[in-house]
Amino acid sequence: MHLCVLGAGIVGLATAWQLNRQGFEVTVIDRAAPGAGASGGNGAQLSYSYVQPLADPSIWKQLPKLLLSPSSPLKLRPQLDPLQWRWGLAFLAACNAKTSRETTAQLLALATRSRIAFEAMRDELQPDCDFSATGKLVLYASEASLEGARRQLELQRTLGSEQRLVTPDECVAIEPALADYRGQIAGAIHTPSECAADCLKVCTELEEALRARGVRFVLGNDVKGFDLRRGRVAAVRTSGGDVPADFFVMALGSASHELGAQLGVYLPVYPLKGYSITLDVDPAPAAAPRVNVTDSARKVVFARIGSRLRVAGMAELVGHDASIPATRIETLAEATRAVFPRASRMDSLHPWTGMRPATPTGVPIIGKVAGAPSNLLFNTGHGALGFTLAFGSAQQISRLLDAKRS
Template identity: 70%
Template sequence: MQVCVLGAGIVGLATAYELQQRGLQVTVIDQAQPGTGASGGNGAQLSYSYVQPLADASIWRQLPRLLLSPCSPLKLRLQWDTHQWRWGMEFLRACNRPTSERSTAQLLALAALSRHHFEAMLRAEALDCDFSRTGKLVLYDTATGLAAAQRQMDLQRQWGCEQQAVSAQRCTEIEPALQHYQPRIAGAIYTPSECAADCLQVCQGLQAVLAARGVRFVLGATVQGFVRQGTRIAAVQTSAGAIEAQQFVLALGSRSHEVAQTLGFRLPVYPLKGYSITLDTSPAPSAAPRVNVTDAARKVVFARIGQRLRVAGMAELVGHDARIPAARIQSLRDATRAVFPHCHQGGELHAWTGMRPATPTGLPVVGRRADAPDNLLLNTGHGSLGFTLAFGTAAQVAELLAPA
């Protein structure tokens, strides 16, 4: 069977890998190089136990501050875009406890499946991607915030998550680089099993492995339309010509909505813009963290990838705007200096922005749709959990096309 995967981010490449492993012939199409979209500079954390969706009941009381504060990590710029408005209304409808708890349970199960397949791939392929399993600390600056996190921890325990609430002193024992920041910490949730890796290196490594095994890559090619035969797709029209296949997988991230429109159905996927900086770490002992750290108050994540530190955050609903405002990067610099003041001793800060493909509930869209072509499968809408969930949804798609 010939399968055409639209998208060469981590989700598309994981899908191509799982399909090739099951003996299918695969073509991957993308307008850019593998991993250079939302995957390339992401937060680098593989957060298998931290999957609670953004759509949560707590959003309602935070909303005024999040929308109106000039230093808010969330930004909304309303546009004459019915898709943005409809997505926003669906998001607000999902901001309730029952929906959040159902989504969390589904995401935790999917994350466990993804961990299994990702780590199996790493063992088989030995990719050089600065993979580490050093655990994760999520820091809270108030007792109220910590108490809410403990309630979420207790909820997740029933689904097998092994986490513990720890004191500020214990935080510095787990991660000595937090010593300077200890007075600002009310407590933290610690998950020893969490991981990190360089997603761009994973994408590049997967491309090399797949190309060597006969997977065809059509890069620098834009999707221009489709050739239809009844209720099926016969071929995808690209700037490099028509490409035929028996099955098609839509894994184009935040651009999936536009492609779905051309095929006559709607996908509730909207770009959630984020930023990151990557800096070389100081060699001084305890200057830079080894453990993954999330500052819950700032909504900024820190992940060690080799001798570099990835610092990522922000969530902006501003459409496909690839500009990188200096103020956003300065915010990440300020967060780094506040939490880890000695981790960087000069040199270039690599600034990045990417469009996370978000659904209102936080659940990715996977599989077939009744209103879509019969031979089209969806694998999109992973939001900020693309790296974490990619191999789980890829396994689900592969099982639909080639059951084990």
């Protein structure tokens, strides 16, 4: 059976990897190089045991700042875009305690499966990707925010996560590079099992391994539409010609909505624009962090990838705008100077932006969608957790297709 994967980000490549291992003939199509989209400069954290859905009851109190403040880490700028309004209203409807609990449970279950599948890939492929398993600290600046974190911790504990609340002094003991920032910490959640890796390097290694195993790559080709026959996709139309296959998997991130609309299918996937910088670290002991750190107040994450520090954050609902405002990059630089003042000389920031494909609840779309062609599956909408969830959702897709073969 010939399968065509649309998209060569981490989700598409993980899908191709899993399908190839299952013995399928696989073709991967993308307009750019593998990992060139939202995967390339992401936060690098693999958050298998600690997830905090963006759709949370606390959003309601933040609405004025989201709409008006130029410095808010979460930014909503209303536009004449029906998708933005439809997605935004669904997002606000999901900002309640019940939905947040249900989303947390679903994401943690998927993340657990993803960890197992990612480790299986690492054992088999041994990729050079700056992998580390040093744990994660999520920092909170006030007692009020810490109380909210405590409730999330208790919920995740009932779902099998192992983590604990730690004091500022314990934070510094776990990550000595936080010593200068100790006075700004009310407390933190420590999850010792969390990991990090360079997602772009994983994408590059996967491409090389897949090519060696006979997977065909059709790169530099835009997906334009579909050749539909009797309720099925006969071929995907690209700027370089038609590509036929027996089954298709759409893993095109934030571009999925537009292509779904061509099929008369509504995919609630909207781009959450994020930014990152990547810094060379000072090798002195305790200068730069080795533990993953998330500053919850700033909505900024820090991940050590080899001799570099990835600093990523912000979520903007501003459509497909690939510009990189200097103010947003300076925000990340300022956060680095505040939290880890000795981490880097910051000679070169390597600024990046990416469009993280998000659903209103934060739960990705995996599998069939009502009204879509019978031989088209979807694997999209992973938001900021694409790297974390990629191999679990790929495994889910491969099981669905394996059942079609038997």
